[in-house]
Amino acid sequence: MKAFQLLLPAWAELWVAGMCESCLTSGVDSASDCLLDAADRLLDRFRDRCGSVEASRYGVPPSEVLALLGAGVLVDVDVIIESGTAAGVSTETLARFLHGTGTKVYSIDRGGYQELIPVAAKRLQPFNVTLIHGDSHLELPRLVLRHPGRSIGIFVDGPKGESALCLCWKAFVLSRDVKFCGIHDVAPYWHYGISELLEAWGRTLLLSYQPRWRSAFAALDTESGHDFGGQHAEAKRQLGYGLGLVAGFGLLPLGVSGDNQMDRLCRE
Ligand SMILES: C[S@@+](CC[C@H](N)C(=O)[O-])C[C@H]1O[C@@H](n2cnc3c(N)ncnc32)[C@H](O)[C@@H]1O
Numbered sequence: 001m002k003a004f005q006l007l008l009p010a011w012a013e014l015w016v017a018g019m020c021e022s023c024l025t026s027g028v029d030s031a032s033d034c035l036l037d038a039a040d041r042l043l044d045r046f047r048d049r050c051g052s053v054e055a056s057r058y059g060v061p062p063s064e065v066l067a068l069l070g071a072g073v074l075v076d077v078d079v080i081i082e083s084g085t086a087a088g089v090s091t092e093t094l095a096r097f098l099h100g101t102g103t104k105v106y107s108i109d110r111g112g113y114q115e116l117i118p119v120a121a122k123r124l125q126p127f128n129v130t131l132i133h134g135d136s137h138l139e140l141p142r143l144v145l146r147h148p149g150r151s152i153g154i155f156v157d158g159p160k161g162e163s164a165l166c167l168c169w170k171a172f173v174l175s176r177d178v179k180f181c182g183i184h185d186v187a188p189y190w191h192y193g194i195s196e197l198l199e200a201w202g203r204t205l206l207l208s209y210q211p212r213w214r215s216a217f218a219a220l221d222t223e224s225g226h227d228f229g230g231q232h233a234e235a236k237r238q239l240g241y242g243l244g245l246v247a248g249f250g251l252l253p254l255g256v257s258g259d260n261q262m263d264r265l266c267r268e
Contacts (some may be wrong), residue, residue: 003030003101003112009132016219019072019174020041021075021138021150021172021179021251022162023074023179024071024074024075024205024247024251025247025251025252026133028204028205030207031164031205031247032205032206032210032212032213034074035067035070035071035074035205035206035234035245036069036070036212036213036216037069037159037249038071038073038074039066039067039069039216039217040216041073041259042066042070042073042097043066044070044155045097045182046062046066046069046156046220047220047223048097049097049099050062050065050093050096051098051224052096052109053089053093053096053224054089055089055113055224055225055226055227056087056089056227057226057227057228057229057230058066058087058089059086059087059089059090060090060093060157060224060241061194061220061221061224061228061240061241061242062093062120062183062220062221062223062224062241063208063213063214063217063240064184064208064240064241064242065090065093065219066206066217066220066253067182067208067213067217067243067245068080068094068153068155068182068243068245069094069097069098069207071153071179071180071182071205071245072098072103072153075151075180075251076151077103077151077152077153077179078102078104078150078151078152079103079104079105079106079123079143079147079150079151079152079153080094080103080105080106080152080153080154080155081105081107081108081143081152081154082094082105082106082107082108082154082155082156082157083105083107083108083109083136083152083155083156083157083158083159083164084107084108084109084136084141084156084157084158084168084184085105085108085120085131085147085159085201086109086112086113086116086118086120086158086161086253087113087116087119087120087123088116088119088120088123088124089133090108090155090157090184091105091107091120091124091129091142092123092127092169094155095127095128095129095235096127098128098138099127099128102128103128104128104130104133105127105128105129105130105142105246106129106130106131107120107124107129107130107131108131108132108133108135108136108140108143108223109131109132109133109138109158110133110134110135111133112158114194117133123180127159136156136158136159136167137167140154140167140171141170141171141174142169143264144174144175144177144178145160145174145175147176147177147211149156149177150177151179151250152175152177152178152179153178153179153180153182154167154168154171154178154180154181154182155181155182155184156181156182156183156184157185158166159174160184160185160192161190161192161193161194162188162192162194162265164183164184164192164194165183165194165198165262165265166262166265167181168181168183168246169249169263169266170255170266171191172248172249173223173249175246175250176249176250177250178248178249178250179247179248179250179251180245180246180247180251181245181246181248182242182243182244182245182246183198183243183244183245183246184242184243185238185242185246186198186207186209186240186241186242186243187209187239187240187241187242187264188239189194189232189235189236190232190241191240195207195209195242195244196264197258197261198244200257201246201256201257201258201262202256202257202258202260203246203252203256203258203259203261204244204245204247205243205245205246205247206243206244206245207243207244207255208240208242208245209239209240210245214238214239214240214263218240221240228240254261
């Protein structure tokens with residue numbers, strides 16, 4: 001029995017029938033319903049296990065990590081690879097939730113904030129997390145290839161914008177084992193300029209800044225005391241920072257609308 005089946009035995013029959021992955025592949029509306037449903041089922045465990053994670057303005061708010069975990073459940077993920085550890089807020093949230101399930105978490109950072117490296121190492125020490133110092137453009141493909149045949153989820157919180165999109169795209173091209181990629185800071189008020197691309201791409205499963213996700217789960221961010229301060233504070237409170245979840249070729253084969261554009265963008 002795989003990791004998430006231990007968590008939610010009631011869903012095991014659906015997994016065996018392959019229904020969970022398939023509910024992510026029948027169009028964006030069905031995928032969002034599916035993710036909302038999955039996240040809702042995880043909510044009690046999420047509050048219980050992750051409620052103690054110390055919030056930070058620069059960390060990923062809980063409602064957005066929950067979206068990643070929802071996708072993880074649906075594809076019964078074995079390995080999560082994060083790019084962008086910094087102080088490790090999102091890494092700790094993932095790790096606390098997954099503790100004891102056997103799902104392995106890797107987190108890569110090139111050391112943009114040197115002073116945060118020991119902070120992250122200390123907070124993540126109790127968990128099944130491997131921290132890697134390096135550039136994800138190099139390290140992430142290596143990790144994907146190190147886990148052939150396993151179900152892999154990726155989360156990119158650095159780099160941002162097109163560079164994040166292309167990191168995901170190249171991982172999809174590399175291996176069908178990569179089931180999904182989450183890209184952070186995609187809400188339209190950011191200057192990274194990829195929200196329109198994501199809104200039009202046939203691979204997009206969820207945009208957490210859209211009203212359904214916010215109305216269902218924004219309360220988690222308030223409960224955690226997350227500080228949506230700084231520039232665009234009001235927009236941040238309303239929309240969050242924005243997580244875009246996109247499906248890999250293992251879920252949706254190459255050839256959906258927007259793939260050609262992404263291929264051109266990421267070849268340049
Ligand atoms: C916003 S912070 C991550 C915050 C973290 N996820 C959290 O919740 O606490 C972004 C991080 O991405 C890292 N980063 C940016 N580009 C990178 C790359 N190409 N490879 C690895 N890390 C990168 C930066 O060094 C920085 O520490």
